[in-house]
Amino acid sequence: MQKKSLSARKNNLSNPAEQLKYLSNGIFGAGELPLFQDKAEKTGAFPLKPKKLEILQINLGYMCNQVCSHCHVDAGPDRKEIMTRETMQLCLDVIKKSEAHTLDLTGGAPEMNPNFRWFVEEASKAGIRDFIVRSNLTIIVANKKYYDLPQFFKKHNIHVVSSLPFYKREKTDRQRGSGVFDKSIEALKMLNAAGYGKKDSGLKLDLVYNPAGAFLPTNQQAMERDFKKALKQDFDIDFNELFCITNLPISRFLEYLIASENYEDYMTALVEAFNPAAFQNVMCTNTLSVSWDGWLYDCDFNQMLSLKVDSKSQHLKDFEPQLLQKREIRTSQHCYGCTAGAGSSCQGSVI
Template sequence: MATKSLKAREKDLANTNRQMEILNGSLFESGELPFFRDKLSATGHGALRPRALEILQINVGYMCNQVCEHCHVDAGPDRKEIMTRETMEECLKVIRTTGAHTLDLTGGAPEMNPNFRWFVEQAAEAGIRDFIVRSNLTIIRANKKYYDLPEFFAKHGVHVVSSLPHYTRGKTDKQRGDGVFDKSIKALQELNRVGYGMPGSALQLDLVYNPSGAFLPGDQQALERDFKKALKEDFGIEFNSLFTITNLPIARFLDYLIASENYEEYMTALVDAYNPEAVNSVMCTNTISVSWDGWLYDCDFNQMLGLKVNNSVQHIRDFQETLLENREIVISQHCYGCTAGAGSSCQGAVT
């Protein structure tokens, strides 16, 4: 079982506490910006409560072959948090009995979990309607042991959702590191080769766009058209849909905002762009997020801030869907990121 040293746990707790202090800090305490809970109230929304559970999102570990500037998971090669098979078996029990129709595997690079393929095989047999794996693409070209991932995904009907910061080399490599763009393009071509994203194919391939700086994403449909045109013309690549996701002010992106002196400006932009219509469709209302060690959260952003579900059921081994349906969703100022503009979720814009 993956465990962390006391020193590492203390460091993580200190970092989480620091981030929460920043999120609840002077901008909001002074009244310069309204707390998210007050904004909800002012726009006719009470406490956020869940709808029927549709998506079970499972983070199988923070280890990753990349270290991206905007990563809200703070993932990287040095992260040792890995979901064990024992915890995966607890997840499988829930997958077989829950009302959720979508399983969403994420990381880090989820493929780096040593039990990843076993888990995919077992979960696929459970008959989930939409089985998502969030791949960073470069993992497919990182090592020979991953070269057959496109075939493996296709065999089990996996819906592949992959991050691609931009359709140009310069902007992608600036955000993710030298060589990432070329490896990503090669991986997309390999996915196309086995049928992913191709016209008439049932194999779904979607891309994810995060802004590269302290600004909100543009129009999702317009960006999708641009990506499709450029990737098809330049590399012959096809894909199904593009999801735009707003960078939330947590983890590495919060560090970037502070270091670049953009934090106040960015938070103000999020608050000013608050869209009450987006509140009704934020992902925390139909999703449960499971951490690598089995704890339950309303979303993976709350997971990174250590904000467990507000319920007597807080671990996957104790999962009771009926009890979880009666909880109040835990919120903080980072929630402005999911309700700004067209809204944001792991499935893209929500309005």
């Protein structure tokens, strides 16, 4: 397993333009598989237009304590891109201006941003209704200074969404690194002890499953049933919902697909599973993604591919909700990842 990001390894795929080239050439360039645009046009709903903005997803930085092999962000301890307090202030201004009711904090490990707690406190004051933090769990037990995170989350009634690729040690550690499973279980116990995931506590703890390999996720309900049973039986852990997320062929997952010679089969599986109903509900229609340096994107995936919103309002500094509402959402072949089967989004299946 790699211990460094693509960026630190100076790998070609750390360059978004190279990734986009890869996603447009090969089987797509040769016409063996249809381009996303061609497939989407057949639904009659292309180009994609935004619906009402509901979620502002803010990437607080690419720094992370883990180097997961599927990470589309190419996050890791060697990534230094971190949102400054000034940019956070711009986010707060935008929160007040926009109609979004959900603030979704992601990274890297968002908690590693030195201004994370300040930002949460300020955003709470700005009147956000649903406040999501995407936690990798292990950060909670990584250092003494993070041990009180469950209490901090509780204080601000934060909805915690945590990655746990599987309910067994082997698959989790293979994807996320040795020892990650045990630390994740420890962190989940701390969250449960604070009331998270417990009946009637009002403190929401959702888990995210994503496949540990070159295959697609299956029925979310069946997987949730298995997760709940196994985590309760083996560790007495409770949680609310399980979100199944499809791995998108970006950054390190793309690297893995190519290196393991699974790229063509995986893309074929995504294309064959294209579901017009999932296409109608893709998350980019109600979400805006903000990068650590304040640029706006249709989603976190487009952010990693440097595909800024197709609008004159491209940065927090010139945030214009009406202008953004008129934009066309930018797509490429990676979008097949969100439209396969029951669809995939940061909130799990979309149908």
